[in-house]
Amino acid sequence: xxxxxxxxAVLQKAYKKILAIGLMVFFLxxxxxxxxxxxxxxxxxISWKTIFGPITFxxxxxxxxxxxIFVYKCEQHRAVLQIEKTRRFTQFVLSRLSKMAFxxxxxxxxxxxxxxxxxxxxxxxxxxxNLKVFDIEDIFPFISWEEHWQKLKSxxxxxxxxxxxxxxxxxxxxxxxxxxxEFEGKxxxxxxxxxxxxxxxxxxxxxxxxxxxxxxxxxxxxxxxVLSLDLTVLRVNTVMEKWYSCHLPLIGxxxxxxxxxxxxxxDPCPSLRCLLSxxxxxxxxxxxxxxxxxxxxxxxxxxxxPQTGKxxxxxxxxxxxxxxxxxxxxxxxxxxxxxxxxxxxxxxVALHELILNKEGNPSDYRIIDVNPSYSKHTGxxxxxxxxxxxxxxxxxxxxxxxxxxxxxxxxxxxxxxDTYFPPxxxxxxxxxxxxxxxxxxxxxxxxxxxxxxxQELHEKNAELERFTYTVSHDLRSPLITIKGFLGxxxxxxxxxxxxxxxxxxxxxxDAADKMxxxxxxxxxxxxxxxxxxxxxxxxxxxLFKDAIELLSGSxxxxxxxxxxxxxxPFVYGDPVRLLQVIQNLLENAIKYIGQQESPLVxxxxxxxxxxxxxxxxxxxxxxxxxxxxxIFGLFNKLDAKTEGTGIGLALVKRIVEVHGGRVWVESEGxxxxxxxxxxxxCTAE
Amino acid sequence: xxxxxFYILLVEDNQDHAELVKRTLEKTETESLIFHVDNGESALDxxxxxxxxxxxxxxxxxxxxxxxxxxxxxxxxxxxxAIKQEERFLDIPVVILTSSDTEQDLTKAxxxxxxxxxxxxxxxxxxxxxxxxxxxxxxxxxxxxxxxKTIDLKKDTNWHKSMDRLF
Numbered sequence: 001x002x003x004x005x006x007x008x009a010v011l012q013k014a015y016k017k018i019l020a021i022g023l024m025v026f027f028l029x030x031x032x033x034x035x036x037x038x039x040x041x042x043x044x045x046i047s048w049k050t051i052f053g054p055i056t057f058x059x060x061x062x063x064x065x066x067x068x069i070f071v072y073k074c075e076q077h078r079a080v081l082q083i084e085k086t087r088r089f090t091q092f093v094l095s096r097l098s099k100m101a102f103x104x105x106x107x108x109x110x111x112x113x114x115x116x117x118x119x120x121x122x123x124x125x126x127x128x129x130n131l132k133v134f135d136i137e138d139i140f141p142f143i144s145w146e147e148h149w150q151k152l153k154s155x156x157x158x159x160x161x162x163x164x165x166x167x168x169x170x171x172x173x174x175x176x177x178x179x180x181x182e183f184e185g186k187x188x189x190x191x192x193x194x195x196x197x198x199x200x201x202x203x204x205x206x207x208x209x210x211x212x213x214x215x216x217x218x219x220x221x222x223x224x225x226v227l228s229l230d231l232t233v234l235r236v237n238t239v240m241e242k243w244y245s246c247h248l249p250l251i252g253x254x255x256x257x258x259x260x261x262x263x264x265x266x267d268p269c270p271s272l273r274c275l276l277s278x279x280x281x282x283x284x285x286x287x288x289x290x291x292x293x294x295x296x297x298x299x300x301x302x303x304x305x306p307q308t309g310k311x312x313x314x315x316x317x318x319x320x321x322x323x324x325x326x327x328x329x330x331x332x333x334x335x336x337x338x339x340x341x342x343x344x345x346x347x348x349v350a351l352h353e354l355i356l357n358k359e360g361n362p363s364d365y366r367i368i369d370v371n372p373s374y375s376k377h378t379g380x381x382x383x384x385x386x387x388x389x390x391x392x393x394x395x396x397x398x399x400x401x402x403x404x405x406x407x408x409x410x411x412x413x414x415x416x417x418d419t420y421f422p423p424x425x426x427x428x429x430x431x432x433x434x435x436x437x438x439x440x441x442x443x444x445x446x447x448x449x450x451x452x453x454x455q456e457l458h459e460k461n462a463e464l465e466r467f468t469y470t471v472s473h474d475l476r477s478p479l480i481t482i483k484g485f486l487g488x489x490x491x492x493x494x495x496x497x498x499x500x501x502x503x504x505x506x507x508x509x510d511a512a513d514k515m516x517x518x519x520x521x522x523x524x525x526x527x528x529x530x531x532x533x534x535x536x537x538x539x540x541x542x543l544f545k546d547a548i549e550l551l552s553g554s555x556x557x558x559x560x561x562x563x564x565x566x567x568x569p570f571v572y573g574d575p576v577r578l579l580q581v582i583q584n585l586l587e588n589a590i591k592y593i594g595q596q597e598s599p600l601v602x603x604x605x606x607x608x609x610x611x612x613x614x615x616x617x618x619x620x621x622x623x624x625x626x627x628x629x630x631i632f633g634l635f636n637k638l639d640a641k642t643e644g645t646g647i648g649l650a651l652v653k654r655i656v657e658v659h660g661g662r663v664w665v666e667s668e669g670x671x672x673x674x675x676x677x678x679x680x681x682c683t684a685e
Numbered sequence: 686x687x688x689x690x691f692y693i694l695l696v697e698d699n700q701d702h703a704e705l706v707k708r709t710l711e712k713t714e715t716e717s718l719i720f721h722v723d724n725g726e727s728a729l730d731x732x733x734x735x736x737x738x739x740x741x742x743x744x745x746x747x748x749x750x751x752x753x754x755x756x757x758x759x760x761x762x763x764x765x766x767a768i769k770q771e772e773r774f775l776d777i778p779v780v781i782l783t784s785s786d787t788e789q790d791l792t793k794a795x796x797x798x799x800x801x802x803x804x805x806x807x808x809x810x811x812x813x814x815x816x817x818x819x820x821x822x823x824x825x826x827x828x829x830x831x832x833x834k835t836i837d838l839k840k841d842t843n844w845h846k847s848m849d850r851l852f
Contacts, residue, residue, distance in 0.1 A: 469785065473755050474755075476805075476807065477699050477702065477784055480805050480807055481701035481702065481705070483809045484705040484809050485701065486809065487809025487812070488705070488708055488809070507701050507704070
């Protein structure tokens with residue numbers, strides 16, 4: 001700029017000098033002319049008056065002419081100067097332009113290049129002016145110059161993207177603006193070129209980051225949906241398009257229309273909440289009916305303008321939680337099912353965890369949970385068991401069954417056992433299963449009643465077995481005797497031997513009697529299972545007196561002293577059967593009184609553990625303690641020679657047991673007498 | 686032949702049956718002497734020479750025991766087991782004579798090492814024949830140990846060694 005003003009200043013100085021010299025020359029010429037005229041007038045001696053007019057005219061005309069010429073020249077010079085100024089300015093601007101600029105002619109020769117072009121391409125101006133356009137443009141080997149020129153000529157302007165090669169071979173992208181110009185009959189291509197390297201690079205990185213974001217957008221397995229402030233879908237990923245394929249295209253529709261098939265805003269809508277709160281919101285909502293996505297978890301994030309912080313849109317993350325939700329529902333149902341089972345099942349259930357000591361060995365267990373049946377079976381209230389140690393719940397010094405439970409809890413192998421549990425005085429059937437490491441559950445049933453029944457059944461079976469056995473043996477015995485002695489008698493008769501016949505006949509007769517009484521007693525025994533007579537209130541005092549009365553004959557005969565104590569209670573029962581009991585026991589005492597000098601039978605009562613025990617005591621031959629059990633068995637006799645069938649005491653036992661009582665014998669041994677005791681729990685006060 | 690009569694210990698609670706056994710055995714060839722006890726306890730007392738059976742001469746060691754199973758005080762099977770558990774009684778054959786023919790009794794009797802098992806038939810002819818056969822077999826055909834010649838096996842501990850030397 002400075003250089004140009006200097007040049008301009010020099011030019012203006014020169015112009016003024018020229019103007020001053022012109023004026024001086026004009027005045028000199030004018031003076032010379034006037035002097036010449038004066039000389040001519042003196043020579044010709046023409047009157048000044050006559051000559052003055054034409055002279056003046058000539059002078060004025062010449063002067064005017066000169067002035068006109070001068071003004072014209074000055075104007076001409078000024079116009080040139082102006083053009084030069086404009087040209088210089090243009091050139092100046094061009095040379096300083098950051099864009100490359102050059103003119104080339106029809107053949108592609110450079111006519112003009114600016115500084116930027118020289119710098120970018122790495123040539124000097126002279127070097128460039130000796131080159132052609134296609135020396136630097138990388139694209140021309142593929143497109144012909146002529147073709148390109150024609151295209152430019154017909155359109156006037158062209159914008160193309162191309163690549164230029166610098167002097168040292170580097171290639172860079174450019175954007176070329178070409179203009180076709182005809183000047184002074186010549187054709188020119190006026191070209192402005194922009195180096196696109198930086199723009200291309202930034203474009204590329206923009207494209208890359210765009211692709212990166214798109215990749216992320218598409219690679220997320222959740223559905224993503226971008227909503228505008230009025231809940232219009234702006235963008236979705238393919239997951240969303242797959243899920244809501246029945247409503248394609250999604251973009252441009254309202255979210256509630258394409259995602260929920262509704263024409264109103266959903267309630268609840270986390271996106272609306274998110275718009276109001278400006279915070280991320282989420283919600284579990286039902287999916288579009290008929291779509292594979294039955295349950296979705298929706299996260300709405302507000303998209304904010306980083307500068308203003310104003311919400312510009314909503315980003316929705318849609319997660320398919322159908323599987324999870326289904327599993328949850330199934331779990332809930334299963335939980336309800338098992339909880340109901342747990343609460344309603346008849347078996348008691350207790351869940352436990354093992355307590356380990358410092359060495360890691362099981363030392364106790366804690367009850368975690370119990371069901372209502374637990375309380376029913378054990379009698380322990382649920383709140384007295386939950387969360388409490390086994391030793392405390394059952395009041396035992398050592399945890400009960402710890403070995404068994406620990407083994408199950410640690411190996412996971414279930415175990416089943418029947419047990420009698422002394423702290424609760426009950427029999428239990430227990431299944432132990434493990435439901436986790438160091439955890440175990442007991443499922444149990446109170447089988448006390450069953451055990452009792454089983455025991456009873458066992459006893460009944462044993463009795464039945466004994467019964468059949470005895471029937472086959474004891475009923476057969478008299479038959480053998482009868483037929484045997486008949487045979488013997490026959491032989492004796494044939495051989496004429498008569499001395500033994502009467503004796504043998506008695507044996508036969510006795511055997512027949514024995515058989516008859518056996519059959520009678522068996523019949524009697526078989527009747528006892530069921531009490532025929534309705535239980536009534538009976539005076540035991542009276543019953544004992546009746547029995548003594550019935551046996552008075554044999555009592556007198558053996559001169560036995562009977563002592564009957566008083567104060568017996570009333571009982572409920574079958575009087576006929578109970579009389580049978582007393583009669584049998586009394587009979588027994590009389591039968592085995594032995595050769596006593598002062599035979600004595602006492603009848604009395606004692607109380608032990610709030611239980612009334614009735615006893616019939618004799619001072620007879622007594623019973624060896626080893627036989628105390630089996631004398632009550634069917635057909636068991638201690639002495640083969642004594643009369644009776646061996647059913648009596650079995651009968652007594654049966655009747656007493658049917659009445660719910662017990663019967664037993666106490667005797668210190670042979671010769672020490674015996675005391676038969678029995679209880680009747682149906683005592684009435 | 687034995688110098689003394691064949692001693693039989695009859696354990697039978699039914700007096701009539703005992704009498705029948707005695708009478709049917711009278712007919713056998715071999716002379717036998719029957720000692721009758723009517724319960725299991727007495728039977729063991731007899732063998733162990735306890736209580737009233739202490740007299741060695743009156744109550745000798747029997748050559749055979751006829752044992753009923755259903756007995757007062759101590760059951761016949763218990764008596765059998767007691768006998769067979771006692772080494773010194775192992776050389777006495779025990780013949781079960783009972784009216785029971787249940788499988789249970791039969792099996793148990795043999796498990797307790799009974800030497801024979803007889804059931805009393807109701808029919809007298811059969812009973813008579815059976816006792817005759819019994820007498821013929823056990824008292825005549827079968828050889829039982831003669832107590833007078835009994836060697837004490839315990840004293841002859843080298844018995845099996847002397848056998849080795851023979852071969």
